[in-house]
Amino acid sequence: MAIRSTLILSTAAALLGGVGMFTPIADATPATSIDVLPRLIDGAAAGYALSYPTIDEHGRPAIARGQVYLPSGTPPAGGWPVVSWAKGTVGVGDSCAMSTALDDGVAEDPMAVELSKPLLTALLRSGTAVVSTDYIGLGTTDAHHYLNSVSEANAVTDIVGAAADELPELSRTWVAAGHSQGGAAALTTGARADIYGEESDFRGVMAFAPSSNLEAILPLLSPSTPRITPLDNITATLIYVLYGLRDSRPDIDVDSYLTELGRDYLAQADDTCISELRQRVIDVAPQQLLTRPLSDPAMASALHEYLAVPTTGYTRPVAIEQGLADTVVPPALTTALSAELVAAGVRDVTYLPVPGATHHDVISATVDDALPRILAMVR
Template identity: 40%
Template sequence: MHRVRRWIVAAVPLGLAFAVVVAPVPAVAQEADTGPGVVVSRGALAPIAELPDTADSYRLVYWTEGPTGTPARSAGAVYLPEGTPPPGGWPVMSWAHGTTGVGDDCAPSSGYDVTPLTRDYISAWLAQGYAVVATDYVGLGTEGEHAYLHGRSEGRAVIDMVRAARAVTPSLSKSWVAFGHSQGGHAVMFAAHEATSYAPELDYRGAVATGTPANLEQLFPFGGPGFPNLGLNGLTAFAAYVIDGLKVARPDLPIDDYLTPAGRELVKASETMCFVPLLKHAGTLGVGEMLSRPLDNEQVRSALRDYLAVPTTGYDRPVFVGHGLTDQTVPFPLGAKLALDLQVAGQPVTFRPYPGNHGDSVFQALPDTSTFVRSLFGR
């Protein structure tokens, strides 16, 4: 039994991306105003970041909260559907993207990784009559460093993107839903947990999270010299991003003391390399070769819980959780355990498994998630 539990906990992380670009056009707010959702600038998207069948699209830079709890800038894209807004304005879907990397070149609003998957998925929601706003998260294409999978700051960036978009777009409703996949599923769960208390002036209706990398705080303490290759897609690269993010969020921790020279080199490289290049750079290096000592002391465990742990109580709006049975990036047991924990705690969760892998499951879920979101908006 202990061996089974160890395997379930020892199954891990993520993937997926999104897109847009820059040109800081006239500032919209005074530099001294750093309140959540305050717009710094609005600019045009690069052609590569534009989506078909939109009435308008643009890039925003706005204020939110960074990983150390201080004001920080994020950027993001706004996409408006074609047609006439309904009474009250377009219902808003706030998209949280999957793993792209942590360097400025990896920012979706700079046009990074505009895949057909991303285009088709976002376009499917636009075609249903929703406006889509899409954060990059703090530090991707803006000042400072991006703390990968830092739940609180990513969740608040998702919420504050709605505030920012509404501040400069009169046709947007105050009613909104959060949705995300992979890294974005993790961000959405944090946004869902505090949306009504953090932004009470908005009308938050619920959330959709697919391929969510939950329970990672239970996995990382198993890490140490000799940690085996689990056969998971991109595990070493994902681990490097998390370790780098922990250094950003918790500069008081001696993280480098836990890394081998090869581990320190890979984490340093992760600061500028986007996901695919970092994956190639890592080569056959395993997590066990990155670490010089075990991560199972209480100081590290506590830091990982604060940084990664998805809340399993306190949700006051419906949440849809979906996961692929053959996912080899974020293995199914991680998502299933999240859903079970939510159900046991009496939370308003709907859970659906799908036959596909990490990338397939988001589309396999689309009929169910579309119905779910329509019900949230009462459409």
């Protein structure tokens, strides 16, 4: 049942008036703008850039941008089935977004977009449309609340209805799928499918190396935490999480937990996309950013509310693929998440550990398995 209201739509329409990114095509609604994409991914016969209304984690209206790709041929009766693809991490600044790359005519797409193309191309060639949000705050006036599970899931859900409203070739039968940051967003979308969004035919979730259980890991960090080299892999993630949390929860006073070095990194977070940031902090331990333990009750509670992937609420199939050579999303965390879903009574969960696969090749390594799973859900 939808929780969006006329007030939200009218406010979003007003906000869109200041965005000015797209020229609406014929019959576009006041709340959504759409334009033809300047370039397509392999397998797409047509593509559109979309700016659409959604809702953040506090229930406030917001705008997100994204892309829509249509397959070749004649749509089946009722329209093309849809996969709402949730991108992996690109960064928190507008310059990192796919929508910005398209606007600016950048030759290379963000790395997270490149990693997903083997699967997206296979989906398009199989007769499945793809919609893909850039999330709130990437290419829009808002700050990006990185890894906030609710706001990202809302954007994943709302692009489906917004695209179908504009393009009659699309059905409202859909699956949520995503990688890393997007894997967590896709899972949260599945958990919230019965309580959020317009009426649609939602069929299930496919998640690749989903970020999870960070709300249990980050509160272990303090200035005195012993330096353990594998922990250094989360320094960039911590910077982006605290950047988003600072904007989402000003009551927490995130800056009071940060050293001067930590404040400097947060100040520059929206100028540095993920690949560059990881290189810049390769020798920086997360502890070096902190003056106070993140186990402080107010901070630990805020991190849990902000980050947690739900373990209940799923009423459609869930499949999770995880590379066992992943050093970005540790396999142990994904294994724990899968066990938590089963323990919570989620009935249809499939967990597929992939020997040898890393964070960056898990999608390409599992296309032959993931594609039929997704098609079985959506058809």
